[in-house]
Amino acid sequence: MTTDTVHETEHLIVVDAPAERVYALIEDVGTWPEVFPPTVHAECLERDGDTELIRIWATANGVAKTWTSRRRHDPGRLSVSFRQERSQHPVGGMGGAWVIEPITDARCRVRLLHDFFPASDEPADLEWIKQAVDRNSASELQALKSSAEPAEPGQCFTFADTVTVEGSAEDVYDFLNNAQLWPQRLPHVARVSLDEDSPGLQVLEMDTRTKDGSVHTTRSVRVCEPHRSIVYKQTVTPALMTLHTGRWLIEPQGAGQVAVTSRHTVRINTARITELLGPEADLATAQQLVRNALSANSLTTLRAAKAYAEGGGGRHPVP
CATH class of the missing domain: 3.30.530.20 (START domain)
Structure with missing residues (x-):
């Protein structure tokens, strides 16, 4: 009623x-x-x-x-x-x-x-x-x-990494979609909790290891479009960011190839730069650190997805 x-x-x-x-x-x-x-x-x-x-x-x-x-x-x-x-x-x-x-x-x-x-x-x-x-x-x-309102130039920026896969879009998507398996597949992922109450709408909580051995927790909501893309937004971000959105994009290239791109849009938390990175750090320092860290993790994931798809993956035929 x-x-x-x-x-x-x-x-x-x-x-x-x-x-x-x-x-x-x-x-x-x-x-x-x-x-x-x-x-x-x-x-x-x-x-x-x-x-x-x-x-x-x-x-x-x-x-x-x-x-x-x-x-x-x-x-x-x-x-x-x-x-x-x-x-x-x-x-x-x-x-x-x-x-x-x-x-x-x-x-x-x-x-x-x-x-x-x-x-x-x-x-x-x-x-x-x-x-x-x-x-x-x-x-x-x-x-x-x-x-x-006016903001410091460069506080928000976008960048991307791409790999080419000799395999099927279905296998690449399977690897990216099944994030619950990432702790066994990706060295920088320590723990994953994945909920999908509605098909294609996921809540992903993940513990990620950094180079110094520390672990930070992020929480994301992911919108999944089978075999084409996964769009996500972190609802819990690392302290150096106030915004992190991203997209995994899978684009067939013909002749059994797909291009897989990881795109990030980030806004730096300028109020905490010196607190987190030291008194000499500035916005450019924070930008470079964040980009390097996110690109390193993205490329690790992209290369693992490439190896999975090129190794047979879920045995989807290559067109």
Whole structure:
């Protein structure tokens, strides 16, 4: 039984950036994993003028969820309205709007509006939704402010590593998808906990060994598209990063070859550079250290996936 009572909330923040810059960040869902902490992956499924259908994979109260929403853009009023087309329990239905109100040429107010109702009359369902909306709204608005306001150049950067595999995309994907086997397959992985309550939506917790022998724990949500890609976002990052998103991309090259790429987007935690790396360290030092560490682990994984696929792997035929 669903309730007929619709609940409404409003959250707001003042951003020291032009309203048009803020609107652009909200308008382009492709950048949301880099802007909003709860968003793991987002893509536009279809667009017709100012109306689009998007799919979002995100966390709510620590739980990985996915849903589709219909959005309507109004560039003249600097607003984007949204309505979930298929909500996930305990949400019965949800919609709302982003509204950007210029204060000056370099400052604006952002209002995030929600209306929703639970999937049942259970009080616990309503409370869960309220907590998720409050937590995510506050997190998203603060993240939007941080992304829109001027930042130190180079704080956020992207890089990639690629190997060519003489094997099948299916075998490469099997290796990357079955991360629960990584402690036996990868020397830098000490422990893995992998949950997949919904097909293709994984929560991966992993202990990784560093060169000095220490171990750090990361937690990621992964969106898996069989034989093509795995997109992920770390929800628990090492101390030197405030953002780490990535993608394993598998691209057939013809003649029985596939190119496998590991792409990373990272934002450095500039407030902790000297604390973690010493008084002489700067942003460039942190960038190089992070890139070297992530590339080393990625290349180890890529080469192991290559060896697995070229050695027969799961015995998928090479086209």
